[in-house]
Amino acid sequence: MNASSPLQVAPAAGTTEGYNFGYLDEQTKRMIRRALLKAVAIPGYQVPFGSREMPLPYGWGTGGIQVTASVIGPADVLKVIDQGADDTTNAVSIRKFFNRVAGVRTTEKTSAATIIQTRHRVPETPLAENQILVYQVPIPEPLRWLEAREAETRRMHALAEYGAMRVNLYEEVARYGRIAKGYDYPVEVNGRYIMSPSPIPKFDNPKLDNNPALQLFGAGRERRIYAIPPYTKVKSLDFEDYPFTVERWAQACALCGATDSFLDEVIVDDQGARVFVCSDTDYCEDRRKQGFRGAAPDALAATASGAS
Amino acid sequence: MYVAVKGGERAIENAHRMLAETRRGDPATPELATTQLVEQLTLAVDRVMGEGSLYDRDLAALAIKQSRGDLIEAAFLLRAYRTTLARFGAAEPVDTNAMRVVRRISSTFKDVPGGQVLGPTFDYTHRLLDFSLAAAGTRPEAPVSTTPLAGKLPRIGELLEREGLIEPVVPDAGDAPVGDLTRESIDFPADRDVRLQNLARGDEGFLLALGYSTQRGYGRNHPFCGELRVGRVALEYVPEELGFAIELGDVDLTECQMINQFKGSAEQPPQFTRGYGLVFGHAERKAMAMALVDRALRAQELGETVVAPAQDQEFVLYHSDSVQATGFVEHLKLPHYVDFQSELVLVRGMRVECGQVQAEAAE
Numbered sequence: 001m002n003a004s005s006p007l008q009v010a011p012a013a014g015t016t017e018g019y020n021f022g023y024l025d026e027q028t029k030r031m032i033r034r035a036l037l038k039a040v041a042i043p044g045y046q047v048p049f050g051s052r053e054m055p056l057p058y059g060w061g062t063g064g065i066q067v068t069a070s071v072i073g074p075a076d077v078l079k080v081i082d083q084g085a086d087d088t089t090n091a092v093s094i095r096k097f098f099n100r101v102a103g104v105r106t107t108e109k110t111s112a113a114t115i116i117q118t119r120h121r122v123p124e125t126p127l128a129e130n131q132i133l134v135y136q137v138p139i140p141e142p143l144r145w146l147e148a149r150e151a152e153t154r155r156m157h158a159l160a161e162y163g164a165m166r167v168n169l170y171e172e173v174a175r176y177g178r179i180a181k182g183y184d185y186p187v188e189v190n191g192r193y194i195m196s197p198s199p200i201p202k203f204d205n206p207k208l209d210n211n212p213a214l215q216l217f218g219a220g221r222e223r224r225i226y227a228i229p230p231y232t233k234v235k236s237l238d239f240e241d242y243p244f245t246v247e248r249w250a251q252a253c254a255l256c257g258a259t260d261s262f263l264d265e266v267i268v269d270d271q272g273a274r275v276f277v278c279s280d281t282d283y284c285e286d287r288r289k290q291g292f293r294g295a296a297p298d299a300l301a302a303t304a305s306g307a308s
Numbered sequence: 309m310y311v312a313v314k315g316g317e318r319a320i321e322n323a324h325r326m327l328a329e330t331r332r333g334d335p336a337t338p339e340l341a342t343t344q345l346v347e348q349l350t351l352a353v354d355r356v357m358g359e360g361s362l363y364d365r366d367l368a369a370l371a372i373k374q375s376r377g378d379l380i381e382a383a384f385l386l387r388a389y390r391t392t393l394a395r396f397g398a399a400e401p402v403d404t405n406a407m408r409v410v411r412r413i414s415s416t417f418k419d420v421p422g423g424q425v426l427g428p429t430f431d432y433t434h435r436l437l438d439f440s441l442a443a444a445g446t447r448p449e450a451p452v453s454t455t456p457l458a459g460k461l462p463r464i465g466e467l468l469e470r471e472g473l474i475e476p477v478v479p480d481a482g483d484a485p486v487g488d489l490t491r492e493s494i495d496f497p498a499d500r501d502v503r504l505q506n507l508a509r510g511d512e513g514f515l516l517a518l519g520y521s522t523q524r525g526y527g528r529n530h531p532f533c534g535e536l537r538v539g540r541v542a543l544e545y546v547p548e549e550l551g552f553a554i555e556l557g558d559v560d561l562t563e564c565q566m567i568n569q570f571k572g573s574a575e576q577p578p579q580f581t582r583g584y585g586l587v588f589g590h591a592e593r594k595a596m597a598m599a600l601v602d603r604a605l606r607a608q609e610l611g612e613t614v615v616a617p618a619q620d621q622e623f624v625l626y627h628s629d630s631v632q633a634t635g636f637v638e639h640l641k642l643p644h645y646v647d648f649q650s651e652l653v654l655v656r657g658m659r660v661e662c663g664q665v666q667a668e669a670a671e
Contacts, residue, residue, distance in 0.1 A: 019392070048495075049493065050491045051493065053387045053388050053490070053631070057631075057634070058635025058636055058639070059638065059639025060635065060639060060642065062635075082642070083644075083645055084646060087316045087317075088643050089320060090642050092316045093320060096317070120646045148622070151496040177658075178657075180654060180658070181654075182647070182650030182654040183650040199644075199647050201646055201647065202650065221632050221636060223493035224493075247649075247654075249653075263649070264649055
């Protein structure tokens with residue numbers, strides 16, 4: 001492509017030739033930014049957008065990648081996590097993609113990043129005002145499991161007709177004695193729209209509320225963008241007598257001893273012995289650097305060496 | 309373990325190298341040239357052009373080679389390339405009446421003006437493995453007809469239209485904007501232009517199964533293959549600065565006109581209706597399935613009750629795309645252990661509670 005075209009931004013040195021900065025052309029970025037502005041103006045509302053076909057498959061985070069590509073600039077520092085970890089295969093692949101097409105600096109430190117793209121987790125380290133958290137979203141519609149038709153769910157949102165969702169939660173309480181949702185737990189944004197927080201564990205839901213960072217959600221295959229502006233009220237749906245609670249573990253992180261983070265259960269031998277470790281690798285490492293130690297700080301050394 | 313370990317980046321790189329080595333196969337066998345695919349695996353190339361919605365035989369062949377013959381992966385490669393190309397406008401509607409056909413058949417009349425032209429078809433071959441093809445041979449020559457085909461072949465539908473037996477085809481105003489589902493998300497109910505676009509690049513297997521389901525009674529619409537034609541048409545475009553049409557080149561297309569029964573309604577007398585299929589390249593199965601599904605999707609417009617999957621717009625249009633479908637199905641290979649952990653905590657908690665209730669009941 002011609003670098004002097006008004007629709008192109010000169011690529012950074014060392015990036016893949018023939019592609020615009022951030023892969024998307026400037027017209028597409030403008031279209032996505034317009035959708036983002038609308039999404040920020042109507043918190044929790046799903047804005048349809050002309051999602052492009054990306055060189056990564058649908059389901060791999062094409063929505064998040066398009067959002068990141070539209071807001072990223074040469075001065076940004078990008079962090080990409082999947083399941084809370086910087087070194088999961090897909091996080092590595094997406095970070096590499098942006099390194100290739102935008103040449104931006106990347107980091108594993110939550111506090112050092114200006115943009116954090118995530119799948120399935122919100123970092124444990126609190127975010128700040130100058131940060132953007134970009135979520136990858138598979139199914140943006142929180143009402144989808146109650147009503148399969150898009151035309152109908154859009155109408156339900158327009159009329160704030162959320163009775164079906166309340167009844168669904170009530171039925172779970174009646175049947176299981178609790179709201180039986182572990183992840184993708186629906187929230188109400190700014191007292192208006194019911195929104196899917198993406199498949200994060202409900203453990204992370206409280207972090208969405210009144211967060212100083214801008215939170216953007218991109219669903220590529222379903223072609224929807226939505227947002228939570230900074231300092232917006234986000235409430236996990238519940239009942240007065242069945243209040244929202246988050247997961248708790250009897251164990252602490254085996255590596256860093258944290259008791260306040262989301263723990264992954266890792267099976268370490270053929271007998272099914274397991275250890276619990278922080279899902280947020282940056283948080284865990286940070287704590288260990290500060291001198292915190294768990295019960296088995298070398299628990300994963302054996303599995304880690306068997307990497308590739 | 310493929311997650312939560314350092315070295316993921318190196319593992320990915322090594323996996324890519326192994327893929328490249330495996331793709332090449334035994335070096336003692338000559339490497340496949342993309343021109344061989346273009347010339348000898350033409351129907352695979354056509355399918356990839358259709359579902360990749362990019363008419364370029366060489367790139368489609370390259371994609372097939374790169375994907376080791378996985379045609380959905382090849383369509384994906386083509387799509388990801390296509391999306392980076394600049395759009396400079398929409399072509400003029402193609403005139404398939406003027407198609408230079410290699411094949412043209414109608415199953416509704418014994419003979420039709422212009423004649424039945426069988427062309428290169430598998431239809432009447434006996435499906436016996438031809439072991440002579442396992443060895444290299446010379447190219448067999450097909451006989452050449454002495455009577456040239458008519459320049460313009462009227463469509464069968466037009467003959468029925470004169471009698472008012474079939475719904476007329478009413479062209480849009482020439483300047484009516486055409487929807488583009490690659491640039492905008494679909495709104496429901498979707499107009500027919502967007503529906504046809506979706507079907508034209510939809511997965512052949514999915515459309516085949518849906519079309520088949522209408523024949524077996526799930527939204528039955530009594531189809532006849534009014535006409536199927538395969539051939540080459542000129543593609544024209546009007547550049548703004550010129551103001552008249554110029555020819556950009558030729559494309560090979562397969563077109564199918566289904567004729568379907570319609571019992572009539574309070575407002576309309578009984579009349580045949582149409583289903584339409586148009587696909588890049590030589591793709592008869594796809595064009596026919598597309599025409600069946602197009603007709604089924606017109607249920608609402610024709611006042612029929614929507615009862616079957618093939619008649620349900622959201623069901624068909626949201627699930628027809630092989631690239632979207634394969635992405636979302638295959639993404640289950642990505643790590644999901646955080647969500648799974650949430651489920652474990654939840655189910656364990658519920659089992660503990662359940663055990664307590666049972667223990668209390670036993671006391």
